[in-house]
Every structure is written in structure tokens, then in C-alpha cells.
Amino acid sequence: MNNPSAPSSRTGGLPARVGVLGGGRMGAGIAHAFLVKGADVVVIERDEASAQAGRERVASSAAKSIERDPHSGNLDEMVSRLKTSVDYADFGDRELVVEAVPEDWALKVAALRKVEEQLVPGAVLASNTSSLSVSGLAEELERPQDFLGLHFFNPVPASTLIEVVIGKQTRPDLVEQTRSWVQGLGKTAVVVNDAPGFASSRLGVAIALEAMRMVEEGVASAKDIDNAMVLGYKHPTGPLRTTDIVGLDVRLGIAEYLHETLGERFAPPPILRDKVARGELGRKTGKGFFDWS
Known part of the structure; x- marks a missing residue:
């Protein structure tokens, strides 16, 4: 432990x-x-x-946001409050730590345990998992009462939603504390009890998988299916373009987990498996359901 005393959060706002x-x-x-x-x-x-x-990724993101809104802050001052490191001991004085490693169970468990070793009693540990069991992850920790899910959405700075996922052992007062933090970020909290896929991933993947099946069956093109949801249901982005942005490999991993836990309605269609096998992972590789080159 780097700090013998528990951290104290800013009253009614964000952790410092x-x-x-x-x-x-x-x-x-x-x-x-x-x-x-x-x-x-x-x-x-x-x-x-x-x-x-x-560090460069954070600084670039901050610079773009300030370019869009010059009143959002001063870049030099903002970056002066950012530290990047390879030493987990630097988490020793943190009030909140958010884990944001890839959606792999073993990787997340190992990472969360390493972080928890550094945290003082009362510090909050959160996972940005989009589908894995928060209660299951908590069972791997020494202080499950101080753990919950904080599912941010991409792109985080522009998104107005954070899904707060409550595990079976999450202490009740942490729910309201987290609501306050989300509000302090200028975002809206959706609080859900731990269940496979939570609310957002479960619904989002269900729509996306059906859209993939429609492409596979020749019902309509990917573009027209997306336009139907954007223009007809006011979705900001269609399910297939969203899949490209998230990553087809990420969507496949979530679908496989939901298939295992919730049944056949979440079985990944062949078109998704085939594209992942070919390396067509979406925007990050230049091709998915759409051409991003």
C-alpha cells in the first residue's frame, strides 16, 4: 500500500x-x-x-475536443494532470480506478487483482467490461464490495451514457456515489443489475446479429438495413456500422458469451465468423460490413 488512509472523494462531484x-x-x-x-x-x-x-492518444483526443469547443479547457493545463506509467503502484493514492483491458476473462481477472493489491481500503475498482459477469469478476477479488461495472461507450468524450452494473456484493451506497460521479462527467447513468450482456450489449448485439442474418439471407444491403434503423427508428448509427466501429472480433466475442449463457438466439451467424476469420474486423482493419479505406 502506498497510502495508509482511505481516499476521500469530492463531495457531490468527481473523485479528484x-x-x-x-x-x-x-x-x-x-x-x-x-x-x-x-x-x-x-x-x-x-x-x-x-x-x-x-499519452499521445489522450492528448490528441483532448486537443480535438478543445478545437471543437475552445471553452472546454486549456490543453497544456489538462495534459499536466495526466501521468502515464507502467508501475501499478501509481494507483496507490487513487480514489477510483477503471480497468479498460480487452474482453478476455483471464486477462481481466489478472489485471483487476494486480490493481486491487495497490488500492487503499474504500477505493473503488471498476471494470469497463461490456458483457462479462461483474459478480463473477468480483468473486475473484479480496474486496468485492468496492467493485462494480462502469461500461463507457465509444467515443467516450462524446457519448452521454454510462452503464453502471451492480454486482451481487457491491455495497449499496456505492450506487448513489457512482451516479454522482457519472453526473459530474456530464453523462447519464443507466443502472442495471448484473446479467449477461447487461442492458446495452444484450439489446445492441441482438439487433446487430439479426441485421447480419438479413445481409446473409440477401434481404437487403448493409447500407439499406442501417438506413432503415437510422431513418425509421432514429438510431444515430445503424447496427452494422456500429459493429464495424466496435470491431467484428469484439462483437463475436460478446455474441459467443451470450450464446453460451442465454441460448441459441445469440448464436453468431456464419457471416460474422467468416469475416473475423478473414481479418475483416471493421474500421480498425479498413473493412467490415463497410469499406473504411
């Missing part, structure tokens, strides 16, 4: 000291969201090169 494990797209977005609101943020990565890349 926040940690993020993982500086990828989601982790950088989460760090950015807290920096904009005045928090001191530490991002931990696996090696020095990744830590530097994470």
Missing part, C-alpha cells in the same frame, strides 16, 4: 484522483473524460512504448 488501466481507444477516452472535468489521472500500460502511445 482517478486511475485507468489501459491506454487504448477506450482507456484514453475514459482518461480524457475525467481530465476535462478537472481530475488528476494516471494511465497504466504494459510497457513504456504503450504508455507513451496512450
Whole structure:
């Protein structure tokens, strides 16, 4: 332990000291969201090169937001409150740490245990998992009462939603504390009890899988299916374009988990498996259901 006393949060606002494990797209977005609101943020990565890349990712995201809204902050001041590191001990004085590593059970468990070893009693540990059991992850920890899910949405700075997932052992007062934090970020909390896929992933994947089956069956093109949802149901982005943005490999992993836990209605269609096998993972590879090149 780096600090013998429990941290104290800002009354009615955000924690002053926040940690993020993982500086990828989601982790950088989460760090950015807290920096904009005045928090001191530490991002931990696996090696020095990744830590530097994470810092550049956060700084770039902050610069773009300030370019869009010059009143949102000063870039130099904002970045001065950001630290990137490879040392988990730097989480020792954090009031909240959000884990944002890939959706792999063993990887998340190992990462969460390493973070928890550094936290003082009362500090909150959260996972940005989009589908894995929060209660199950909590069972792997020493202090499950201080753990919950905080499911941010991509792109984090622009998204107005955070899904707060309550595990079976999450202490009741943490729910309202987390609501206050979400409000402090300028976002809206949707509170759900732990269940496979929570609310957002379960519904989003169900629609996306059906859209994939429609493409597979030749019902309509990917573009027309998406337009039907955007224009007819006012979705900001269609289910197939959203899948490309999230990553087809990520969607496949979630679908496989939901298939295992909830049954055949979440069985991944062959078109999804085939595209992942070919490396057509969406925007990050230049091709998915759409051409991003």
C-alpha cells in the first residue's frame, strides 16, 4: 500500500484522483473524460512504448475536443494532470480506478487483482467490461464490495451514457456515489443489475446479429438495413456500422458469451465468423460490413 488512509472523494462531484488501466481507444477516452472535468489521472500500460502511445492518444483526443469547443479547457493545463506509467503502484493514492483491458476473462481477472493489491481500503475498482459477469469478476477479488461495472461507450468524450452494473456484493451506497460521479462527467447513468450482456450489449448485439442474418439471407444491403434503423427508428448509427466501429472480433466475442449463457438466439451467424476469420474486423482493419479505406 502506498497510502495508509482511505481516499476521500469530492463531495457531490468527481473523485479528484482517478486511475485507468489501459491506454487504448477506450482507456484514453475514459482518461480524457475525467481530465476535462478537472481530475488528476494516471494511465497504466504494459510497457513504456504503450504508455507513451496512450499519452499521445489522450492528448490528441483532448486537443480535438478543445478545437471543437475552445471553452472546454486549456490543453497544456489538462495534459499536466495526466501521468502515464507502467508501475501499478501509481494507483496507490487513487480514489477510483477503471480497468479498460480487452474482453478476455483471464486477462481481466489478472489485471483487476494486480490493481486491487495497490488500492487503499474504500477505493473503488471498476471494470469497463461490456458483457462479462461483474459478480463473477468480483468473486475473484479480496474486496468485492468496492467493485462494480462502469461500461463507457465509444467515443467516450462524446457519448452521454454510462452503464453502471451492480454486482451481487457491491455495497449499496456505492450506487448513489457512482451516479454522482457519472453526473459530474456530464453523462447519464443507466443502472442495471448484473446479467449477461447487461442492458446495452444484450439489446445492441441482438439487433446487430439479426441485421447480419438479413445481409446473409440477401434481404437487403448493409447500407439499406442501417438506413432503415437510422431513418425509421432514429438510431444515430445503424447496427452494422456500429459493429464495424466496435470491431467484428469484439462483437463475436460478446455474441459467443451470450450464446453460451442465454441460448441459441445469440448464436453468431456464419457471416460474422467468416469475416473475423478473414481479418475483416471493421474500421480498425479498413473493412467490415463497410469499406473504411
